[in-house]
Amino acid sequence: MADLRWDAVRSFFDPDLMGALPDVFVPDTSAEDWQKVFDLVEARGWQRELRRDGLTLPLSSSAEVLLREPDAALVELQVCPVPGVLAIFRLTAAEEIDFDVDLRELQGQAGVDILCGFLTDIGRELGKPVLMTPEGGSPAHPVLGFDPDQDRVVLLAEPL
Numbered sequence: 099m100a101d102l103r104w105d106a107v108r109s110f111f112d113p114d115l116m117g118a119l120p121d122v123f124v125p126d127t128s129a130e131d132w133q134k135v136f137d138l139v140e141a142r143g144w145q146r147e148l149r150r151d152g153l154t155l156p157l158s159s160s161a162e163v164l165l166r167e168p169d170a171a172l173v174e175l176q177v178c179p180v181p182g183v184l185a186i187f188r189l190t191a192a193e194e195i196d197f198d199v200d201l202r203e204l205q206g207q208a209g210v211d212i213l214c215g216f217l218t219d220i221g222r223e224l225g226k227p228v229l230m231t232p233e234g235g236s237p238a239h240p241v242l243g244f245d246p247d248q249d250r251v252v253l254l255a256e257p258l
Contacts, residue, residue: 101214101251102242104207109258110230110241111209113201117233122185123196124220124228125237131224132160135187135195136175138223145178163189179216183209195224198233214251217244229254 109115124131136157139146148155148163151171155163163173175187177197183204187197204213221228221244229240241255 100207100211101218102210102253104210107210107242107253107257111201111204112258115232115258116201116241118201119198119233120201120230120241121196121233121235121237122199122217122228122230123194123237124224124226125194126226127193127195127224129160129192131226132163132189132192132195134223135220136160138219139175139177142179142219145181147176149174149176160189160192179219180212183212183216185216195220199230217251218249220244221246222249 104111140157146157148157150173155173157175173189175189177185177187179185183199185197185199187195190196199213199216201209203209217228217230225246227243227245229237229243231237231240235241239255242251242253244250245252
């Protein structure tokens with residue numbers, strides 16, 4: 099059974115209201131948590147590509163990727179949990195895992211189910227909440243997310 103129903107969350111999947119690329123994040127993380135995400139991507143066989151400055155890099159350890167010069171280009175891990183759906187993780191700091199999803203790829207109940215499944219996979223692996231805010235929104239005001247205590251994705255705000 100789905101965590102959320104399209105009719106109840108349609109506004110949170112509206113690119114005009116939320117921005118096309120809402121922010122998704124896991125607070126209070128470490129390099130070890132990033133490594134768990136790398137391992138999850140490998141274990142699930144999700145299509146992925148690690149990129150810096152347009153170049154593809156081997157998927158090495160997260161600690162190696164996070165150790166970069168302050169002026170070095172940002173490293174991105176692009177993950178497709180299912181064909182046609184892309185999540186872009188930005189490895190900026192060990193203390194927070196953050197990524198974008200494209201709401202235009204996540205329409206209808208199928209899109210809700212894909213996002214809920216992806217957030218659940220990450221949240222279960224880390225044992226932590228995975229929260230979504232509107233694009234450029236405040237981390238203090240997530241609209242939905244994986245709740246590890248309830249072991250599912252829940253609404254954290256009233257739909258618009």
